[in-house]
Amino acid sequence: MKQKKDQVLVRYIGKPERVADLVNVNCFHGEQIVRAEDLEVLSGESKQILKDKNGAVVTISRFRDVLRVVTAKHVFIIVGCENQMKVHYVMPVREMLYDALNYVEQVNQYKEQHKKDKDLVTADEFLSGMRKEDKIKPVITLLLYHGQRPWDGSVDLHGMMDFGPYEDLKEYVPNYKMNLIQVNAVKHPEAYQSDLREFFGVMKHASSLADLETYVKENKERLGSVEEDLVDTFSELLGERKRLKIVKDKQVKEGEQINMCKAFDELEERGIQKGMEKGIAKGIEEGMEKGIAQGKASLIAVVRAKVNKGMEPQEIAELLEMDLKETENIYNMIIQYPQKDDVAIAMEL
Numbered sequence: 001m002k003q004k005k006d007q008v009l010v011r012y013i014g015k016p017e018r019v020a021d022l023v024n025v026n027c028f029h030g031e032q033i034v035r036a037e038d039l040e041v042l043s044g045e046s047k048q049i050l051k052d053k054n055g056a057v058v059t060i061s062r063f064r065d066v067l068r069v070v071t072a073k074h075v076f077i078i079v080g081c082e083n084q085m086k087v088h089y090v091m092p093v094r095e096m097l098y099d100a101l102n103y104v105e106q107v108n109q110y111k112e113q114h115k116k117d118k119d120l121v122t123a124d125e126f127l128s129g130m131r132k133e134d135k136i137k138p139v140i141t142l143l144l145y146h147g148q149r150p151w152d153g154s155v156d157l158h159g160m161m162d163f164g165p166y167e168d169l170k171e172y173v174p175n176y177k178m179n180l181i182q183v184n185a186v187k188h189p190e191a192y193q194s195d196l197r198e199f200f201g202v203m204k205h206a207s208s209l210a211d212l213e214t215y216v217k218e219n220k221e222r223l224g225s226v227e228e229d230l231v232d233t234f235s236e237l238l239g240e241r242k243r244l245k246i247v248k249d250k251q252v253k254e255g256e257q258i259n260m261c262k263a264f265d266e267l268e269e270r271g272i273q274k275g276m277e278k279g280i281a282k283g284i285e286e287g288m289e290k291g292i293a294q295g296k297a298s299l300i301a302v303v304r305a306k307v308n309k310g311m312e313p314q315e316i317a318e319l320l321e322m323d324l325k326e327t328e329n330i331y332n333m334i335i336q337y338p339q340k341d342d343v344a345i346a347m348e349l
Helices: 002-013 016-027 091-117 123-128 167-172 196-205 209-218 228-237 241-253 260-269 277-286 296-308 313-320 324-336 342-348
Strands: 039-041 045-051 057-063 066-072 075-084 139-145 179-182
Touching: 002 016, 002 075, 002 228, 016 039, 016 066, 016 075, 016 139, 016 179, 016 196, 057 091, 075 091, 091 139, 196 209, 196 228, 296 313, 296 324, 296 342, 313 324, 324 342
Parallel strands: 075 139, 139 179
Antiparallel strands: 039 066, 045 057, 066 075
């Protein structure tokens, strides 16, 4: 199951216009520097064969999710994109190794070319295998973290280290900083030009029924026609594989472009989107079928969430399009019996 999810995410993120969009927003502050046609696919495998002092061969091999060469407007860089489902406390070291292997590969390419051309002249050039004017491309890795809980690991190499009372040593220890993108907490999804805008937008609001409904209503035009692989990605991350597949297959069969608004509406009709907020958050991690309760207890849970945010019955009724008297009854029960669970309250009402 994990392998399938990884494949779906790699296929989605690896599309040229999305990689270009990620680079423009996260490396160039939203300036449209890189286009899809400026990208060249590189093999995600980095392998180096080394020999120790005794002549024994040691092989270091790593696999990237997405790796591209970017050549655009005097920009010459290598960009890697990694998908991560869970917090990885060694990620700064892991990513540093990825980047280092790419640098070693570039150096070796120069060495092989100079060896072939036999154009090294000075002793320093022979020692290095490169000329002083040879330049390697910067390597930038973007880490897309798809987990639900906030990333609580280190985001740089120094954060993994204990300098004790000698913090000044940091000056002499090179740091490595990760470029972390927490998918469900992107502050400005609207900065993206591709359907990453909808991807980050939906994931940002997926744990709140009311927020998701509002987001879908406000973005009907763009969500009205989306790529098939975006639906596949939502189905994996939101735990709605079976239901979204039915919706997707139906629309494809009818010759329509996939309408995510319609897809969410159909899920709502099946009782999925009307689950309690706590159930949705749990369902994303454990599967919607297990995480979302049905019936009145679900409605009470939604109201409880609004009460906890300080909303009054009138506001809640308008937001959820509920009867005001019913809302007041639920509200009063929640206030009067804060320790009583939603099922118990539902049975009394």
